[in-house]
Amino acid sequence: MIKMSPRKLTRVFTILAVVLFCQSVHSQLQIGFYRDTCSLVEFIVKEEVTKAFIKENGVVAGLMRMHFHDCFVRGCDGSVLLDSTPSSTAEKDSFANNPSLRGYEVIDNAKARLEAVCKGVVSCADIVAFAARDSIEITGGLGYDVPAGRRDGRTSLASEIIGNLPPPTFNVSQLTQMFAKKGFTQEEMVTLSGGHTIGRSHCTSFSNRLYNFSGTGMQDPSLDPRYAAMLKQQCPQGNKDTNLVVPMNPSSPSITDAGYYVDILANRGLFTSDHTLLTNPATANQVTQNARNPMQWRAKFGAAMVKMGQLEVLTGTAGEIRANCRVING
The missing domain is CATH 1.10.520.10 (Peroxidase; domain 1)
Structure with a gap:
């Protein structure tokens, strides 16, 4: 308990x-x-x-x-x-x-x-x-x-x-602006970023951080070296297999928890858009608070998901009720 x-x-x-x-x-x-x-x-x-x-x-x-x-x-x-x-x-x-x-x-x-x-x-x-x-x-x-x-x-x-x-290459300012356009605060943006707590990513979404960060031909210096070495084993340079995937949250990839924020604090954020949350004092503080208060984050995440689910909805007689979700009604 x-x-x-x-x-x-x-x-x-x-x-x-x-x-x-x-x-x-x-x-x-x-x-x-x-x-x-x-x-x-x-x-x-x-x-x-x-x-x-x-x-x-x-x-x-x-x-x-x-x-x-x-x-x-x-x-x-x-x-x-x-x-x-x-x-x-x-x-x-x-x-x-x-x-x-x-x-x-x-x-x-x-x-x-x-x-x-x-x-x-x-x-x-x-x-x-x-x-x-x-x-x-x-x-x-x-x-x-x-x-x-x-x-x-x-x-x-x-x-x-x-x-x-938002693409995985966005920095904290770009993320804040995009979420603001949808009516979210910066804190809600950090909260919803926690959705990366479960799931996987294709190597192509972050391989630049391993082999050619910002066009330098080098590894992203902000990545934890041991984590980077593990990612390189899973995503070899020059591999053409577009189906290669890795967990987005290495510490607990199958559990909706605050492990995502713990990993970010340990420089194990997979995407640039994850690590960038540490580059701003306000978002870095939110990352720390979420890591320290996992139950609080779970509650905030639920609230943010409810709010997100209300974005620009069609109700009443607008739109339709599709008979098949893949095609519009005849």
Whole structure:
């Protein structure tokens, strides 16, 4: 059992109270939105996530990241699920999402089951939001209520990725500006960066730090030497295999915990966008606080995910409820 001081408990409960307040005052989305129209929705989604996790536990990191990549481009409208067409390349086939995102089949399976019992009721965007929460919870994070009522968008463009999703090369100023455009504070940016606590990265996303940092032909001097040596073994220079992957959080790659921040403090942040959090006094302090107060970070992360899930949502009669998450309705 985890023991916390009264002061830490107060912080956690305060954060959770803020989450509940934000959920209650947000008029567009509602907790229990499907209570009368499809009461089994969250059970069905969680069952599909659990089945996928048992089969291959890494898929849940893809589902959590899918929600982030959906919401930051066109809002949380399920646009990341749409397939490309002969005339248009969709978000999922952009350089930022292919091959890094995975778990689409989990969403497909949940949608098929929901269409069988509640035809035309549950949006794909809401399924993604539920699946992300379930992925966090199944890997040790705090569960949270997901306000629902999102509707699905009808447009998905790979060209809209640039300027909306932060690349792994961003510095702290660029990250702060991008998240600010989405309505997040700098502290919330640091909190959401903790999503890198689970999952994996392709070597191509950080190999410049190992072999040609800033065009110097050298290793990034900020990387812990032993960690860099391990990464070089896993990602040999000049290797053409684009499928090589490594854990993003080496100390606890399968658990949603504050180990991500512990690793950053030890100069084991995988991406430039991870290590850069130490280059600013305010964000460095937040990294330290998150590392020292893991339960507090879990609560803040849940609150930030709820807020993120409300970005530019389509509700009411806007958009549609897709019958198949991969294509717009005929």
